[in-house]
Amino acid sequence: MNTEDRVAINKLPTGVPGLDEIVGGGLPEFSFNIIAGAPGSGKTTLAHQFVFANATPERPALYFTVLGESSIKMLRYQQQYTFFDSAKLPNSIRFINLSQVVLEKDLGAVLEQITKEIEKSNPAVVVVDSFRTMVRKPQSDLDLQSFIQRLALFLASWQATTFLIGEYAEDELRDNPIFTVADGLFWLRQTPERNSIVRKLQIIKLRGQDSVPGLHTFRITDAGVQAFSRTFGLTGHLKDPPSHRRLCFGIPELDKMLGGGVREGDSVLVAGSSGTGKSVLATQFIAEGIRKGEPGIVAVFEERPQAYAERATTLGLDLETPQKDGKLKILYLRPLDLSVDETMHSILDAVQRIGAKRLVIDSLAGFEMALSPGFRADFRESLYRMIFALTGIGVTILSTVEVDESFTEFPFSTYSISFLTDDIIRLRYVSIDGQLRKIMVVIKMRGGNHAKDIREYEITDKGVVILGKRLSDYQGLISGIPVRSNRPDSTEVPSQDTGIKSKT
Amino acid sequence: MNDAGLNMTTPPKMRDLAHRLLAYEAVEGKTSELEEAATLRVYEKLRQSLGEFVGATGFQSLAFRALTQAKSEAPGLWAVQIAADGSLQGLGEFEPQLVEFEPQLGSGKDQASEGGVVLIARLLGLLLIFLGGTLTLRLVQSAWPGAAFDDCNSEIRRKA
Numbered sequence: 001m002n003t004e005d006r007v008a009i010n011k012l013p014t015g016v017p018g019l020d021e022i023v024g025g026g027l028p029e030f031s032f033n034i035i036a037g038a039p040g041s042g043k044t045t046l047a048h049q050f051v052f053a054n055a056t057p058e059r060p061a062l063y064f065t066v067l068g069e070s071s072i073k074m075l076r077y078q079q080q081y082t083f084f085d086s087a088k089l090p091n092s093i094r095f096i097n098l099s100q101v102v103l104e105k106d107l108g109a110v111l112e113q114i115t116k117e118i119e120k121s122n123p124a125v126v127v128v129d130s131f132r133t134m135v136r137k138p139q140s141d142l143d144l145q146s147f148i149q150r151l152a153l154f155l156a157s158w159q160a161t162t163f164l165i166g167e168y169a170e171d172e173l174r175d176n177p178i179f180t181v182a183d184g185l186f187w188l189r190q191t192p193e194r195n196s197i198v199r200k201l202q203i204i205k206l207r208g209q210d211s212v213p214g215l216h217t218f219r220i221t222d223a224g225v226q227a228f229s230r231t232f233g234l235t236g237h238l239k240d241p242p243s244h245r246r247l248c249f250g251i252p253e254l255d256k257m258l259g260g261g262v263r264e265g266d267s268v269l270v271a272g273s274s275g276t277g278k279s280v281l282a283t284q285f286i287a288e289g290i291r292k293g294e295p296g297i298v299a300v301f302e303e304r305p306q307a308y309a310e311r312a313t314t315l316g317l318d319l320e321t322p323q324k325d326g327k328l329k330i331l332y333l334r335p336l337d338l339s340v341d342e343t344m345h346s347i348l349d350a351v352q353r354i355g356a357k358r359l360v361i362d363s364l365a366g367f368e369m370a371l372s373p374g375f376r377a378d379f380r381e382s383l384y385r386m387i388f389a390l391t392g393i394g395v396t397i398l399s400t401v402e403v404d405e406s407f408t409e410f411p412f413s414t415y416s417i418s419f420l421t422d423d424i425i426r427l428r429y430v431s432i433d434g435q436l437r438k439i440m441v442v443i444k445m446r447g448g449n450h451a452k453d454i455r456e457y458e459i460t461d462k463g464v465v466i467l468g469k470r471l472s473d474y475q476g477l478i479s480g481i482p483v484r485s486n487r488p489d490s491t492e493v494p495s496q497d498t499g500i501k502s503k504t
Numbered sequence: 505m506n507d508a509g510l511n512m513t514t515p516p517k518m519r520d521l522a523h524r525l526l527a528y529e530a531v532e533g534k535t536s537e538l539e540e541a542a543t544l545r546v547y548e549k550l551r552q553s554l555g556e557f558v559g560a561t562g563f564q565s566l567a568f569r570a571l572t573q574a575k576s577e578a579p580g581l582w583a584v585q586i587a588a589d590g591s592l593q594g595l596g597e598f599e600p601q602l603v604e605f606e607p608q609l610g611s612g613k614d615q616a617s618e619g620g621v622v623l624i625a626r627l628l629g630l631l632l633i634f635l636g637g638t639l640t641l642r643l644v645q646s647a648w649p650g651a652a653f654d655d656c657n658s659e660i661r662r663k664a
Contacts, residue, residue: 100560
């Protein structure tokens with residue numbers, strides 16, 4: 001069929017932040033949808049958001065309540081949400097109670113009542129809440145199937161987009177005539193995981209629409225339901241072409257080791273044990289970016305933004321002014337039941353708001369702790385999606401990760417995520433001449449040359465300072481217990497992969 | 505703390521709104537009608553409007569609660585009852601003894617007038633407690649589409 005001959009399906013805004021992206025741009029007009037889930041999973045709130053987003057005096061919404069929550073209490077609670085606009089009642093949104101008909105009569109009478117109200121109001125949106133209580137009354141399967149079929153046909157003919165809301169358990173999904181008739185099936189889940197509650201939304205089916213498959217986390221706040229797409233709202237976003245720009249740390253020797261800095265759009269991992277200066281390095285990276293006119297974001301999990309900024313001040317770095325100027329945003333994310341998708345949403349929102357070029361995640365361990373236990377199991381996979389999405393829009397990410405110091409191994413990360421990162425800088429303690437000193441080495445730089453040198457550094461009131469020469473007179477430095485090799489010191493020039501030979 | 509629901513007196517705002525609704529209906533009706541006719545008309549309009557929204561049983565529960573509260577404030581309502589469908593019964597039946605031995609309560613007409621105000625005010629007061637001022641006013645507006653309400657405190661005008 002010629003594309004021009006095809007019927008265009010209008011997409012209606014769901015009124016739920018993040019959900020339009022998940023359903024493929026909006027809800028198909030005139031679709032017959034079911035919102036299913038356990039009590040308290042947010043079904044009514046989601047339906048209300050849709051109703052408030054679409055109802056107009058010309059094409060109002062009819063909200064039929066049945067035997068569930070009392071209408072007065074429902075409105076008492078729902079009006080607490082910011083999306084609730086009292087001005088829409090009763091001209092744009094009418095609440096109609098069907099409990100009497102349901103209790104005293106049969107499904108035929110219920111259909112008749114719904115039909116009568118629809119003919120009277122010509123609504124654009126119809127909600128039946130809770131539909132499940134209506135069909136729990138004893139009746140034959142044929143009656144129920146016939147009722148559903150007739151209701152769906154009638155509502156479609158009246159050009160109404162419909163939601164039936166019902167409490168369903170997962171095992172009721174099979175062989176249920178309601179689900180067969182429905183164009184869209186939204187399943188809301190809330191599951192306890194240790195001490196956290198995780199809410200997830202799944203679009204089990206949505207006819208005529210390319211919805212994002214899988215389970216998407218959502219949260220209910222004073223703004224109502226907010227969904228977080230697994231694609232982070234970046235569906236259809238073209239990956240920015242690779243940049244050849246190098247982003248400096250503002251630490252000349254380190255920048256030299258990195259061949260001029262990290263490539264724009266790279267994901268950099270700074271790994272080391274406690275006190276090795278990972279956060280200091282991260283702060284210098286952000287501060288240098290701001291100095292060069294590149295706005296930045298720092299996502300902190302282990303200390304509050306104020307404390308983070310104050311610590312930067314002790315290094316001679318001003319993070320207060322750029323925050324006031326909108327060049328820096330320090331995000332404190334520590335609710336302990338976050339999903340990566342939700343964190344990502346906060347970060348992306350900040351990236352778009354200030355046009356951030358650099359992002360620091362300090363630290364991955366803190367990030368993992370902030371997640372609900374259920375999401376920690378998927379941490380690696382989630383990080384992969386997050387890093388891919390952010391670097392795809394040209395943001396350079398520096399993550400810090402704490403690794404256990406070992407004298408038999410030289411791990412890069414506790415998460416086996418080194419494959420996710422383009423560049424790895426490893427910091428560690430070494431025992432030299434009766435002192436616990438610090439060394440730094442660039443382990444990898446994807447697509448770029450870097451020095452192989454192992455350099456000693458100190459943390460001073462100016463931040464990380466790399467000391468003079470590479471440590472060529474020791475062997476076994478990465479073991480943490482080096483042995484003096486009695487060879488002369490190297491030059492100050494760091495050796496490069498590209499044949500710049502070190503003095504040995 | 506909002507203790508309007510536990511107070512033994514009607515919230516002044518709702519009492520004022522009830523007065524205005526009754527006055528509006530009294531003008532709408534025939535001048536020869538009894539005081540209780542205006543109360544019944546106001547009540548019926550609320551029953552129709554709220555009944556659609558909360559269902560007959562829901563309205564009956566609200567009305568029963570409002571009447572219980574109102575009776576403690578207006579003894580003239582002693583004979584009034586709420587039927588299963590939420591309709592009002594027994595309005596206009598006054599306790600003769602009260603009129604005879606407690607003249608400070610006024611005549612039967614006064615009792616009917618006061619009882620009507622208190623009952624409607626209590627019903628509106630319950631809505632105010634559950635739904636807040638804005639939604640209550642919107643529900644009242646939908647029951648009196650021909651009237652203009654600026655807010656709970658101002659006078660009700662007829663729309664031009």
